[in-house]
Amino acid sequence: xxxxxxxxxxxxxxxxxxxxxxxxxxxxxxxxxxxxxxxxxxxxxxxxxxxxxxxxxxxxxxxxxxxxxxxxxxxxxxxxxxxxxxxxxxxxxxxxxxxxxxxxxxxxxxxxxxxxxxxxxxxxxxxxxxxxxxxxxxxxxxxxxxxxxxxxxxxxxxxxxxxxxxxxxxxxxxxxxxxxxxxxxxxxxxxxxxxxxxxxxxxxxxxxxxxxxxxxxxxxxxxxxxxxxxxxxxxxxxxxxxxxxxxxxxxxxxxxxxxxxxxxxxxxxxxxxxxxxxxxxxxxxxxxxxxxxxxxxxxxxxxxxxxxxxxxxxxxxxxxxxxxxxxxxxxxxxxxxxxxxxxxxxxxxxxxxxxxxxxxxxxxxxxxxxxxxxxxxxxxxxxxxxxxxxxxxxxxxxxxxxxxxxxxxxxxxxxxxxxxxxxxxxxxxxxxxxxxxxxxxxxxxxxxxxxxxxxxxxxxxxxxxxxxxxxxxxxxxxxxxxxxxxxxxxxxxxxxxxxxxxxxxxxxxxxxxxxxxxxxxxxxxxxxxxxxxxxxxxxxxxxxxxxxxxxxxxxxxxxxxxxxxxxxxxxxxxxxx
Amino acid sequence: xxxxxxxxxxxxxxxxxxxxxxxxxxxxxxxxxxxxxxxxxxxxxxxxxxxxxxxxxxxxxxxxxxxxxxxxxxxxxxxxxxxxxxxxxxxxxxxxxxxxxxxxxxxxxxxxxxxxxxxxxxxxxxxxxxxxxxxxxxxxxxxxxxxxxxxxxxxxxxxxxxxxxxxxxxxxxxxxxxxxxxxxxxxxxxxxxxxxxxxxxxxxxxxxxxxxxxxxxxxxxxxxxxxxxx
Numbered sequence: 001x002x003x004x005x006x007x008x009x010x011x012x013x014x015x016x017x018x019x020x021x022x023x024x025x026x027x028x029x030x031x032x033x034x035x036x037x038x039x040x041x042x043x044x045x046x047x048x049x050x051x052x053x054x055x056x057x058x059x060x061x062x063x064x065x066x067x068x069x070x071x072x073x074x075x076x077x078x079x080x081x082x083x084x085x086x087x088x089x090x091x092x093x094x095x096x097x098x099x100x101x102x103x104x105x106x107x108x109x110x111x112x113x114x115x116x117x118x119x120x121x122x123x124x125x126x127x128x129x130x131x132x133x134x135x136x137x138x139x140x141x142x143x144x145x146x147x148x149x150x151x152x153x154x155x156x157x158x159x160x161x162x163x164x165x166x167x168x169x170x171x172x173x174x175x176x177x178x179x180x181x182x183x184x185x186x187x188x189x190x191x192x193x194x195x196x197x198x199x200x201x202x203x204x205x206x207x208x209x210x211x212x213x214x215x216x217x218x219x220x221x222x223x224x225x226x227x228x229x230x231x232x233x234x235x236x237x238x239x240x241x242x243x244x245x246x247x248x249x250x251x252x253x254x255x256x257x258x259x260x261x262x263x264x265x266x267x268x269x270x271x272x273x274x275x276x277x278x279x280x281x282x283x284x285x286x287x288x289x290x291x292x293x294x295x296x297x298x299x300x301x302x303x304x305x306x307x308x309x310x311x312x313x314x315x316x317x318x319x320x321x322x323x324x325x326x327x328x329x330x331x332x333x334x335x336x337x338x339x340x341x342x343x344x345x346x347x348x349x350x351x352x353x354x355x356x357x358x359x360x361x362x363x364x365x366x367x368x369x370x371x372x373x374x375x376x377x378x379x380x381x382x383x384x385x386x387x388x389x390x391x392x393x394x395x396x397x398x399x400x401x402x403x404x405x406x407x408x409x410x411x412x413x414x415x416x417x418x419x420x421x422x423x424x425x426x427x428x429x430x431x432x433x434x435x436x437x438x439x440x441x442x443x444x445x446x447x448x449x450x451x452x453x454x455x456x457x458x459x460x461x462x463x464x465x466x467x468x469x470x471x472x473x474x475x476x477x478x479x480x481x482x483x484x485x486x487x488x489x490x491x492x493x494x495x496x497x498x499x500x501x502x503x504x505x506x507x508x509x510x511x512x513x514x515x516x517x518x519x520x521x522x523x524x525x526x527x528x529x530x531x532x533x534x535x536x537x538x539x540x541x542x543x544x545x546x547x548x549x550x551x552x553x554x555x556x557x558x559x560x561x562x563x564x565x566x567x568x569x570x571x572x573x574x575x576x577x
Numbered sequence: 578x579x580x581x582x583x584x585x586x587x588x589x590x591x592x593x594x595x596x597x598x599x600x601x602x603x604x605x606x607x608x609x610x611x612x613x614x615x616x617x618x619x620x621x622x623x624x625x626x627x628x629x630x631x632x633x634x635x636x637x638x639x640x641x642x643x644x645x646x647x648x649x650x651x652x653x654x655x656x657x658x659x660x661x662x663x664x665x666x667x668x669x670x671x672x673x674x675x676x677x678x679x680x681x682x683x684x685x686x687x688x689x690x691x692x693x694x695x696x697x698x699x700x701x702x703x704x705x706x707x708x709x710x711x712x713x714x715x716x717x718x719x720x721x722x723x724x725x726x727x728x729x730x731x732x733x734x735x736x737x738x739x740x741x742x743x744x745x746x747x748x749x750x751x752x753x754x755x756x757x758x759x760x761x762x763x764x765x766x767x768x769x770x771x772x773x774x775x776x777x778x779x780x781x782x783x784x785x786x787x788x789x790x791x792x793x794x795x796x797x798x799x800x801x802x803x804x805x806x807x
Binding site: 014469471 | 628631633634653654657658660661662666668670672673674675676677685686688689690734738
């Protein structure tokens with residue numbers, strides 16, 4: 001050990017009582033800092049891990065039809081394929097359908113707003129693991145969850161049972177909005193009463209995912225959002241979200257089918273001014289009204305096709321095509337205008353405003369989406385509608401909210417796809433953690449400021465008491481910087497040891513506090529995990545706080561130490577207390 | 578050849594509105610290997626002269642050379658280095674470092690030098706502790722030693738770097754006469770064996786019989802010099 005450090009440690013031990021009191025002060029401050037920090041990290045962890053990630057996964061791909069509020073992915077397999085193509089299997093824990101909806105539940109003379117969640121698991125083991133990890137069973141049997149002996153088997157919490165005044169095997173009437181916009185009313189049977197490990201989940205009614213899809217009007221190949229649980233979300237979520245976003249680039253909206261036995265294809269132009277002007281400049285209308293044809297339900301047909309079908313503006317025709325899911329679908333259109341066939345679109349095209357076709361297209365996805373005759377070098381290519389709109393990725397929840405607001409202003413029926421991670425979606429929770437940590441650190445800085453004033457005074461007193469010693473070591477040949485270092489080391493060693501003690505005491509206190517059970521249903525219960533306070537040590541934050549405290553201690557010690565170093569040897573030797 | 582050369586050194590101290598002239602044009606040449614005593618009554622300027630020779634105080638006027646190096650031209654770091662390498666100090670109040678034991682106090686200047694290997698340090702400290710007769714007390718703290726023992730530690734500490742000069746300001750002032758004699762005898766022996774120049778101040782006539790050369794100082798001026806008393 002270096003001479004200066006050895007001297008510093010010996011000098012620290014010389015004033016045991018005084019330094020012990022100072023050390024207790026610093027350790028206390030550090031303990032508060034560790035506890036507060038671990039509490040906020042733990043709280044955010046509970047909110048993010050148990051609430052946000054359970055509700056939304058680490059990464060979500062969602063589709064929203066037009067300006068609606070519900071999420072529908074019409075071709076679940078395709079989107080899941082993109083996800084699986086981008087993320088290596090070893091990084092995926094689970095891909096699940098995010099099936100959730102707000103509704104009203106009516107029990108025995110009581111009603112409440114509830115959140116209905118569909119549980120989708122691929123295997124029995126997954127289901128078993130979900131039940132045992134997520135719930136504490138009070139009564140009933142999880143095995144009945146998928147039983148057809150009951151109408152819509154449901155798991156509810158004790159709290160929900162009390163609130164709706166229902167018990168095991170009682171019936172709950174539920175009203176929820178379907179994806180079609182209608183209200184669905186069903187009878188649910190309570191097959192288990194179980195408390196979720198996070199009380200936030202106690203307002204949730206858990207149903208089998210398949211039945212929730214049926215209930216909400218999703219068809220088997222459809223889903224709400226797809227949520228991915230990743231093995232290492234912090235490191236990989238944003239990267240994979242970006243890659244998925246790239247892969248979700250939409251194709252042209254194109255439907256191949258037939259009209260009255262004639263092959264035909266539908267292409268759509270975007271419903272905006274620029275697109276309409278381009279159509280106006282490019283397409284030559286032979287009969288009919290261009291203005292009506294450009295309107296949101298506008299339909300134009302190529303001259304050759306119209307002649308073959310003997311159709312005029314104002315006539316109706318039925319377009320029939322095979323959907324991706326092997327059923328035929330027919331849609332009726334009314335012609336507004338007929339355009340010259342030698343234009344850029346080909347001679348068997350029905351050219352429509354995108355608003356006329358999105359709803360049909362999304363609901364009945366065509367089998368053939370690839371063989372459009374139009375090529376990318378066509379003038380019209382850039383104004384053609386795509387199968388969906390891919391929303392830009394957002395850095396945080398504020399950007400996401402702004403994007404949502406901006407999107408809502410545009411009336412459309414086009415589906416909007418979005419890829420987000422929980423770190424963006426829950427950025428406000430992460431900000432909450434930052435805010436809590438900031439408040440903690442400010443409070444503790446004030447505490448440390450007071451403690452370190454004590455350190456400074458003690459050091460000044462020490463310098464005064466040891467003036468003759470300083471004179472002696474200077475006379476013998478100790479350099480000024482070594483004298484300064486000796487006093488600095490004393491403070492820094494004391495601070496380091498005290499901080500370590502503070503961390504240790506903090507851990508013990510957290511362990512003790514973590515054993516206390518809080519039986520509360522108040523809003524505070526959201527931050528409890530298994531009814532207990534949850535602390536999570538944050539080594540990075542602890543290290544940065546420690547560095548900050550060391551810097552503060554260093555600055556406080558510097559001035560008395562410099563004063564000691566600057567003492568004249570002869571004056572110091574002459575000094576008498 | 579002079580190891581210490583003091584030329585026309587003056588030292589004034591401001592005291593309120595007046596100035597105290599502690600040294601008034603002192604000229605002194607001390608040859609290498611001397612056992613040199615500066616005598617004089619209290620307040621005569623003995624300590625001031627020793628402090629200036631020891632480079633822990635600066636003269637108001639005049640020059641001081643130590644081993645041919647003019648100290649007034651050096652900066653603080655160079656002066657500190659000079660003190661560490663060429664000078665040893667023995668103080669009236671011993672001035673040992675209380676948190677270090679005898680061994681550690683003696684090795685302290687060597688550790689500051691950072692030039693010696695562990696083995697060398699050990700050998701040198703061991704030899705000096707033996708020379709001052711404190712082998713049995715090597716691990717005692719200063720507070721556990723008598724005055725004489727403490728001064729022996731101080732002597733060992735002063736000698737450990739093998740300095741050219743040892744300055745001792747009234748080294749026996751806080752010791753009884755028997756211990757004083759043994760300390761002076763020890764210093765004298767070390768002067769002879771180690772060939773180190775000893776300069777010490779005293780106002781005790783008993784001490785003088787050990788000195789080889791004596792100068793008397795009165796009111797900041799050298800008044801009388803006597804060579805080879807013994």
